[in-house]
């Protein structure tokens with residue numbers, strides 16, 4: 001029945017539409033009359049008698065705050081906690097969350113959500129953990145720690161925290177931060193992050209009734225930029241972290257340092273599975289482990305508690321997908337700020353570069369404020385796209401998306417995130433007979449379109465789903481074939497397989513009946529992480545004595561691998 005799909009009512013704002021699809025209830029408030037809903041045709045008809053200036057444009061992105069009526073019903077107290085890394089911003093916000101009767105923590109990484117859930121449960125505040133790939137419920141919980149994509153904008157909380165809020169300017173994930181900022185219905189909303197986000201957030205929140213206050217923080221421990229370059233690798237000390245930006249150079253540096261025979265290196269970089277990153281970080285932090293040096297990419301900039309005494313930039317350039325470019329001021333500050341964590345054994349943090357010629361950029365960046373953010377990321381909500389599709393029934397998903405992209409370019413405060421990848425995915429899924437909602441889901445799925453195996457995985461999932469409505473993991477992946485990689489290329493492939501399995505798990509939470517093999521995908525993901533760690537353990541210099549390391553993998557690995565022989569697998 002049409003009335004089940006779309007209801008129209010008059011509100012004080014004018015016409016209010018409530019859409020009841022399979023997604024969360026979603027309301028649109030328009031200040032102007034824009035058309036009428038015809039139950040006969042199940043369509044929204046624009047008022048053709050009105051001139052163009054009075055007709056509402058469904059691709060208009062100037063008022064996204066109106067997409068969240070629950071948050072607009074309350075006057076939120078928004079507290080911005082801003083300052084450099086390691087200044088205690090999150091600590092203050094979390095204290096407030098702990099003492100609230102109900103609340104939600106929204107973090108950019110699963111690791112951070114895990115950490116916060118653990119912290120609250122330890123403090124006897126029952127807290128659920130919800131990420132795109134896992135749900136752990138605790139009895140009686142009124143608190144949740146979630147990855148920001150999972151923030152619920154249809155419940156009311158006493159307190160909410162959005163961590164690393166400056167990520168609303170991020171081209172990949174900015175929309176989730178903007179959605180959480182505008183949509184979370186909490187009496188108190190704590191935003192932690194870089195001061196560069198303050199003017200944009202103040203501007204965006206001018207149109208809400210929220211009260212906004214800003215608290216500035218200073219670093220808890222000094223950060224000292226050294227005047228001399230690092231020099232030789234024989235100068236490596238316990239607690240050093242060498243920063244570089246490609247997997248290849250991470251392994252090259254690890255080998256080089258280990259070949260000196262004095263230190264073993266943990267590694268942390270973005271495409272390592274999160275569990276592996278955490279375990280590498282734990283080994284590095286563990287004073288009794290021999291892995292006392294870290295070689296890492298900018299993935300250390302966020303989320304991990306690391307006992308680093310000195311950051312050494314091996315380069316100040318990074319390939320950003322298009323070209324080699326200098327690191328930006330925020331990137332340099334975020335990475336450098338990881339040295340000298342409060343509560344760790346190093347009383348100050350130091351930072352330097354491998355080459356003397358990079359020192360001026362390091363020093364000037366640490367002394368400059370980060371450029372202020374100008375626009376916040378956004379995605380057209382499904383419901384808007386749906387309504388647009390009713391007006392333009394012949395348009396493909398790609399064409400609908402293009403309408404939105406064109407209009408968002410005109411927006412003063414917002415931009416559509418990751419346009420290129422969205423269009424790439426849209427072009428793939430337009431080939432398959434899928435409904436709009438399913439296409440939208442594949443479009444927002446966490447696929448890495450720069451990774452060939454990962455994008456092939458998405459294509460296969462979408463195609464099989466369109467053809468059969470059921471996607472068995474075995475059809476695209478043979479369990480039992482995973483091996484410890486022997487080369488960096490094989491390692492890269494294993495990391496990509498992990499991404500595909502991760503995508504399957506993500507889809508299984510949203511299309512449960514059609515992606516039924518979540519358990520298998522999760523266990524294979526765990527095997528991938530173990531195999532990657534086995535590679536990391538074996539790679540590089542091997543110390544002859546036996547007391548080298550807790551070689552945790554052997555027993556656990558065999559127990560995991562033995563899952564292959566279960567009948568189900």
Ligand SMILES: Nc1ncnc2c1ncn2[C@@H]1O[C@H](COP(=O)(O)OP(=O)(O)OP(=O)(O)O)[C@@H](O)[C@H]1O
Pocket residue numbers: 083084085086087088089090091092192220305341342343
């Ligand atoms: N008042 C405090 N008492 C005890 N520990 C604190 C206090 N303030 C901060 N810390 C600890 O110091 C470390 C850094 O604090 P926190 O993570 O809050 O900093 P931050 O400014 O949010 O940094 P980042 O931007 O890196 O997240 C954490 O381990 C935190 O638990």
